[in-house]
Amino acid sequence: MTKNTVTNDLNFNRNHDFAMPEITTSKVKRGINSKIVQSISNYKKESKWMQDFRQQSYTTFQKLPMPTWGPNLSKIDFNDITYFLRATDKQGTSWEDLPDEIKETYDRIGVPEHEKEWLGGVSAQYESEVVYESIEKELNDLGVIFCDMDTAVREHTELVKKYFSKLIPPTDNKFAALNSAVWSGGSFIYVPKGVHVKLPLQAYFRINAERFGQFERTLIIADEGSSVHYIEGCTAPSYSTQSLHAAVVEIFVLKNAKLRYTTIQNWSTNIYNLVTKRARADESAVMEWVDCNIGSGVTMKYPAVILAGDGARGSVLSMALAGKNQTLDTGAKMIHAAPNTTSNIVSKSISMNGGISNYRGLIKTTQSAKNAKSYTQCDAMLLDNNSKSNTYPTMDTxxxxxTISHEASIESIDDEKLFYFMSRGLTETQARSMMVNGFIDEITKEIPLEYSVELYRLINMEMENSIG
Amino acid sequence: MYENITNDNQTTYEITKPGEYVFYFENKNGDITFNIACENVNVYIYGLYQEREEDNFTLNITQNHISPNATSRSIIKSVLDDKSTLNFTGTICIDKKATNSIAHLTNHNLLLSKSARAITKPQLEIIPGQVECTHAATTSPLNKNQIYYLMSRGISTKKAEQLLIHGFIAEIKNIKKQYL
Structure with missing residues (x-):
């Protein structure tokens, strides 16, 4: 039995390892300056307030320093990125209207099948703008707004103005500022009072142009007493040049509302995935982040919930699978700012083939947070001797x-357990996959079935490749 | 070997011989690193903080495993009253060579006053497989049910609180007694 040997140069998303030719019709120049930011506004025919917002954000972006902590980001060259390109001039209204190349790309990921199954509405992002969008009649009847952000800025200006950048101002961090200046696409969801959206709303994001960063901006508002589940999943073709993905996601969960945001992130390993995600939960509201990180070269993502109303609840379920050449720096932030607020964080990370997975978290309890309760559990699994796992939680009470508590453990696959499994007739690979899948079971049972099946297969594939 | 390091100015302790080591300190400021550079070592680190008024202590502990087959455990407890603050960072570092390491880090804070503050950062930095590492941290007030129970036995509120605090720190205090 040879153990812990790495034989293959892994890149497990081989089935998505393809690239379609660029079919861009309009593309701004590579690099960033105030003219380029302005030209994005011009392309989009934006009103004055958004133009000003972009320009101010660009000024802020120039002033803010790069983060001094966390993974190495020094290889990002902001002038070597194309900040805006448009896949097709007009948005396709139905599947048939889409250009063939786009359809082919989606077919290979399996969007239409997903749609047939149980999608409430698909808003698939190819390149930087939503090109395909199908909203079921049901959603319209309920008064739910589900569209891309550009449309929302045009058609629901007042609603957007009220919430846009209120939770994550451009001054928050350098990448939020960059996103604010050059953002394009992303989803906008408004769920009216008391409306329960039964089907999960989904969006597919794609990056397909070389040296192109995707800067989508998502804003979700769940009005009083409503509930909604939003799912974003990504697969991206492999490229050799560095690419940047800096999204901003703002979520408002109003009184008694419930919102779940599920992410399945599977970017190719050349991508920097630097995302700012934050939610505000008002009185008795429930906000749940489910965050699965499988791909990308470097990920820095710490979904946050500001528990701003009495009895608000926040939860983060986070999973990271760091393979070769990957640094996944994920975590969660909970700000308890109101009485009787509770939060729960479960983080599971797996490091293999020299991958690095970090948990970085903050639980802050302010003086107004009477009877606040918080529990954090972060478990890490190391599959070989070259991988690394770090845990950096901060609790400020x-x-x-x-009552604040935190637990963390790091383990490797136990030889005794392995022996037990193998004595029952399983191969070493099967035994290992089984243990890894059991380890993340808490997360996988929370994500929709087709994703957990996909995840299960991905892990089995990974395990097969990692044992010589 | 038992050592009270409360008044030591030393910041790094090199452990180079096999055996059991117990380090004890109270209300200590500063950075302390334990380099475990020997196999078959058991290191126990006990820290106790009883703070009041405007006490403000900062403690950084590093359990640095350089050699394989060693165990380290640290338990830090604090009782924070008035406007006191404890700023604790505990790091477990396991070197590539230090396989079969067992390392645990525990931090429990008891807040007695509205203005007391506990900031705790337990960190793990692990490279090799075949290790067992955990850390745990809690911050909480006195348990109201426990106070109620004691009061129902005819004990005054104040006395009940004192008993609970006493019980909380006993785990650490007893270590000291055990070795003296």
């Missing part, structure tokens, strides 16, 4: 009645 300023309230006497708060």
């Amino acid at each position: 300023q309230e006497i009645s708060a």
